[in-house]
Amino acid sequence: KSAETLSSQYGLSVFLAGLLLMFAWAVHAAGLHKSHLLSYLITLMLVQLLWMLWYVCRSYTQRRLIQEKDTHAGARWLRCGITLFAMITLIMDSFKIGYFIGFSNCLSATEGIFPVTHAVHTLLQVYFLWCHAKDIIQSFKTLERFGVIHSVFTNLLLWTNGVLTESKHQLNEHKERLIMLGFGNITIVLDDHAPQCNCSTTTLCSIFSQGIYYLYPFNIEYHILASTMLYVLWKNIGRKVEHHQQHKIPFKFHGITIGTIFGLTVLTSTIAIVVVYLIQIGRSKIKSELALTMFYIYAISVLTLMCTAGIVALLIYRLEDRSLDNSKNPARKLDADLLVGTASGSWLLSWGSILAIICAQDHPQYTWYNLPYSILVIIEKYIQNLFIIESIHQEQEKVNDDIKTLRIVTISRENTLSLTPSFKEIYNGTVDADSGELPYLFNRNVCVRESSSNGSLEEDKSQVFSPVIHSTSDFSLYSSNSVANNKRRILKNIAAFLFLCNLSLWIPPAFGCRPVYDNGLEEIVFGFEPWIIVVNLAMPFSIFYRMHSAASLFEVSCKT
Template identity: 45%
Template sequence: MDLSAIVEHGGFDVMCFNKYCNNCSSSTNSEEDKSTYTECKAKRNYPKNNAEILSGQYGINVFLVGVALMLAVAHHGPSIKEKHLLSFVTALMLVQLLWMLWYVVKRDRQKKTSEKDAHAGMSWIRAGVTVLALLSLIMDAFRIGRYVGYRKCMSAALVVYPVVHALHTVSQVHFLWYHVKDVIKSFETFERFGVIHAVFTNLFLWCNGAMTESEHFLNDHKRRLSELGYANLSIVEHKPYCNCTTSACSMFSKSLYYLYPFNIEYHIFVSAMLFVMWKNIGRTIHHYHDKARPVGGGNGLGLGPALGLVALAGTIGVLAVYTVHMEDSQDTRDSAISMFYYHGIVLLGCMAIAGVVGLLIYRVDRRPLDDSKNPSRQLDKEMLFGASVGTWLMSWCSVVAVGATETSPRYRWPNLAYSLLLILEKSVQNLFIIESLYRKHEANCGEGAEPATNPSEIFSVAASLATPFKGVFNRAYENQDGGCISLDGDREESKQVCVCPLKHPVLPFPVTPGGAEPPSRQRQALRNITIFLILCNISLWLLPAFGCRPQYDNGLEQEILGFTIWTMVLNFAMPLNLFYRMHAVASLLEVFKHV
């Protein structure tokens, strides 16, 4: 066939070639071709897999060294003190700072623009992390101010740590804004170790902050029990042995614990974003040309934001009343605990109903799921399930305690209903979020849309800036007979170059959906549900983050499980519960963009 005829017909639609191995060239024997290609691909992936395993093991062991030091410090023994732990954390942050500096300088010197993962580190997540980072900087300032007042009897490590942490925070936020979307293709093995070091450094900072905050709440709980005469528990608090030289030491010390929740969330979010960057190292980005529906304005938003703001206002009221009444008599304390459970029952019940309505809407709008590879979305799903485990464990312990206890305080059965609804609400919300994230966009759906071609094998010539992909394949063109026309008849069987019918050309712009767009009322309902769930999750994060934790105060679980066991459960479950709520907010914002 004449080549000019093909050009007049429209040119080559898709061209692909292999760039990995010289031995993987075309052959008349397709079986040998396939075998050689598989062998070359395995050889190419071998160092990548080894680097992933080695860097992962390095990060885990660095993290476990820190955990061992943290547990030793929590014991309050004479050998390992807080200054040793802070010195170790400071060293980790300095190593990460050196790696980030090297990476930024290297990227600036490279002339070639790096590939980007559009799904990694969405703009609103980075904006939220920036706000949390600013509050973390205030916390560092309070630490420095506290050290100034007690500098005569405090180790220098306690002032070096907040200074380095502040520098680390500023540098890391800059790195996240400009480089977290990068898909690293050079110095891959070294970069894997650098990124995973950053991941586990932030993960350990989260773990250390969560344990410090839990210890603070536990000491407050012991103090209240001692004041009420229930138990004579020892409270271990290490205060400086000298007097403060300024009048602000007490203010700095007390304010630190109100900022801990923001610092904790900052580090866990950064750890998750950097983990996605680590997974993207060496990855081939598939260039899809479809575009999601842009987020609309406020049309149709009314009921969801209104109910969410009512829930948020009620939550703030419950938090204020609970905090004040827990310092009063036993009867007042019981009333405050009951108020918390009744408020939670109403809130969780409404959230569960909203999630069920959203799932029913999805059953009506039968759009297929998107099964394309997306490390960010996969991590979102895994973190939702992982963070739910802590709450589920805590809730089932409460269910067992309520059923087995012989006492019957006024909040016994509300506690049972609250625990069961908490399990149900998280299960429904997880389903709603995950299905929302995995549903195809409107641009990919519709009866008239072309079935997606595997982007790991081909790329469109129309998108000339796209990166070439592996494989030898040439999309076909329609001839008058509707058959497959080969440029070389002898090689038609091997499919080296083939021209076949093509009904819909691949275009670098969205395909208009052919009637699969859901009705406007369904979209409005989904948007209202999403906004309502966002505000409710913020409400449920505020309560435990700022001291409203009836699990410490109701005494039912402690009576059945014992003080030590129940404290261990809470120390495990509470940080995961706080993280779940903030992560759910971030995921629901992504859902809002899709709907």
């Protein structure tokens, strides 16, 4: 416990110092340059590299010592996702190195060292997470805690750094648009726009500098995912887990066709809308307003669909009244907390928009679309969070129930009374250990599933002892089961649909389609500077929310 406090306080201190450095850089503090910030980050990454090397080597030599694994942590698709993001991050790093070489005469050396270190750091960290994300560390606890928490906060700082650079870039673009539209009355200063010297090969340099900003969103997601995985690892240090084997549930495309089709439609149309928006916005006043109106109408319809889907899913859960799995589990608790916590970011923005609409003196026509849009954003996240949190608390027991019921039904079908003792043994929970493969095996023969475990067990017991009423009981089982199957299929489709919708809604803010900037209403009511500060603080969380809820919904759709 005291090691936990020690390490978390150390991590917080490192993080706060980094945050302040970034803040100081962002407000152009006297006597502080970008190179100071970058050297701080490089130092942190090098320390983490050393620790990870030490850990990997040690666990390689003492391979048999670390055996316990937390099966909930670091799911395979999560590791796949992080690898994908890391690969794009590596591309970004190479772009940065290229950019540095182009401008090498006027950039400080740290700007070149940073991407190199970052690339090495990314490679080793992905390897580390791939191999060790599930570890439950039981030895050298204090040192391990420091190492892991250091890694968590290093990644968080790199995330903050990415967010800050991205925000500055977005703000510059926004200011350029304002200049183009002729709003000269706001004092506009472009910030860190380009180096002072010329590039040796101009075309390559502009490709690099343009390309970097399209790759930033992936870099940002990579770091935040890495830090959540490392945080779960930290929470797991020294934990005692009850050993229950988890069933590997592969992703099955089958049965979610409708949800996927709807979702893909939303995804493609979102991409189209974003492209149109980015081309139209800032050209002229009328074109900007048209683009905004288009975006709002589109977003309102998508959000309405998502709300409806979420409400249907919640109603289904309400109908089948099931007890929840309340066991302690760091990975799941973090998921739920992150969902609610990061949703706050976009709630803040939405409340800001609503307030601005209420307070504003004059309302151009397109601003009215903003009101239902903002309200829907709040409601949609509210419902979706409820749905996800209920789902992730439900799935574990569901599978177990099914297995028990299946086994019992199978046995009762054989109708040999001599099997009764073995049935009792099964009911007492001894199946749990080896039942991982069973459901699929039995699934082909017996297509019977049952939702309410208690009720079915009563029925099954009566079946075992009175084979006379077998046929009628079987029929009722079958019909109630097909209802449950339908319910499950609907839930699966809804989860898949919501997953793709969240992925789509991640795209606009991540790639610079931010109506909260271009709308202009909030800026007038709150003032330019205060509103920009609020947006820049809340937007990263709002973006992360979409990616995180997409990840959670993917899990839900796999496991339902």
